[in-house]
């Protein structure tokens with residue numbers, strides 16, 4: 001999933017975090033915020049701004065511009081995403 005196998009395209013995962021238990025938080029963690037992290041990086045447990053406890057919501061591998069949330073929304077709505085694997089070949093990514 002994280003490796004495309006096509007010419008070494010690097011997929012940078014986006015992790016989305018939000019403060020736990022709908023706490024107040026700061027301007028950053030009071031809403032969902034995105035963090036680019038390597039796969040090997042530890043997940044954040046605290047807001048980098050105010051130190052409040054945060055939960056990881058989702059991680060979305062993307063290439064290039066962020067379209068974070070689109071896949072999650074589609075998935076939640078019951079849609080399937082077709083990913084072009086090859087010329088004329090598509091495959092369900094979930």
Ligand SMILES: [Zn+2]
Pocket residue numbers: 025026027028029030047048049050051052
């Ligand atoms: Zn915060």
